Amino acid sequence: QVQLVQSGAEVKKPGASVKVSCKASGYTFDIYAMHWVRQAPGQRLEWMGWINGGDGHTKYSQKFQDRVTITRDTSASTAYMELSSLRSEDTAVYYCARSYSHDYWGQGTLVTVSS
Amino acid sequence: QSALTQPPSVSGSPGQSVTISCTGTSSDVGTYNRVSWYQQPPGTAPKLMIYDISDRPSGVPDRFSGSKSGNTASLTISGLQAEDEADYYCSSYTTSSTVVFGGGTKLTVL
Numbered sequence: 001q002v003q004l005v006q007s008g009a010e011v012k013k014p015g016a017s018v019k020v021s022c023k024a025s026g027y028t029f030d031i032y033a034m035h036w037v038r039q040a041p042g043q044r045l046e047w048m049g050w051i052n053g054g055d056g057h058t059k060y061s062q063k064f065q066d067r068v069t070i071t072r073d074t075s076a077s078t079a080y081m082e083l084s085s086l087r088s089e090d091t092a093v094y095y096c097a098r099s100y101s102h103d104y105w106g107q108g109t110l111v112t113v114s115s
Numbered sequence: 116q117s118a119l120t121q122p123p124s125v126s127g128s129p130g131q132s133v134t135i136s137c138t139g140t141s142s143d144v145g146t147y148n149r150v151s152w153y154q155q156p157p158g159t160a161p162k163l164m165i166y167d168i169s170d171r172p173s174g175v176p177d178r179f180s181g182s183k184s185g186n187t188a189s190l191t192i193s194g195l196q197a198e199d200e201a202d203y204y205c206s207s208y209t210t211s212s213t214v215v216f217g218g219g220t221k222l223t224v225l
Contacts (some may be wrong), residue, residue: 032197032198035214037216044118044216044217044218044219045153045161045204045206045216045219047213047214047215047216048214049204049213050214051164059211059212059213061213093212095160095161097161100149100208100214101149101151101163101166101167101207102153102161102163103149103163103166103172104160104163105162106160107160108160
């Protein structure tokens with residue numbers, strides 16, 4: 001069965017960077033794109049970007065274009081999302097989700113930004 | 116890219132039907148059939164309920180159905196059950212090869 005397992009919760013100081021991982025299993029990793037979505041406390045889902053599992057092509061939301069980097073390691077069936085220059089407003093649960101339809105989701109990773 | 120427009124809340128009694136709308140533009144909902152709907156109970160990850168306007172993943176009850184007209188997509192839940200109470204989000208692929216979500220709708224089963 002398809003599973004996306006994310007890395008654990010993080011606490012970061014303002015200005016720092018965070019890198020969240022998403023390990024996929026149960027399907028051929030490089031056939032599907034991986035998307036990243038975040039949800040601040042009590043707020044809506046917010047799409048951040050995606051990476052093509054095969055050729056590594058990326059596309060980012062304009063809002064995060066300057067601060068986010070999505071990569072993947074096909075040998076480890078793992079996607080990564082790194083967000084830099086963190087501020088308090090980046091406190092959120094970060095999800096990975098497979099394909100444009102987001103048919104499978106990771107369990108979420110809480111990133112807390114606090115001084 | 117602005118968020119797709121959803122009503123903040125809808126409600127219905129058990130057994131009734133409710134419809135949640137999702138309005139976008141000709142750059143997203145109006146151009147593509149890649150519109151999805153997600154159910155999110157409190158404290159859990161979203162779950163895909165409808166994809167490609169009206170297709171249901173395996174295991175999703177046929178009480179859930181989707182449609183689209185112009186720039187507006189809709190999710191209809193018939194035969195409401197208490198377990199349907201959750202937040203619902205729509206999303207659409209866009210002409211910029213990005214994805215945009217709706218603002219979310221809280222469904223209350225009375």
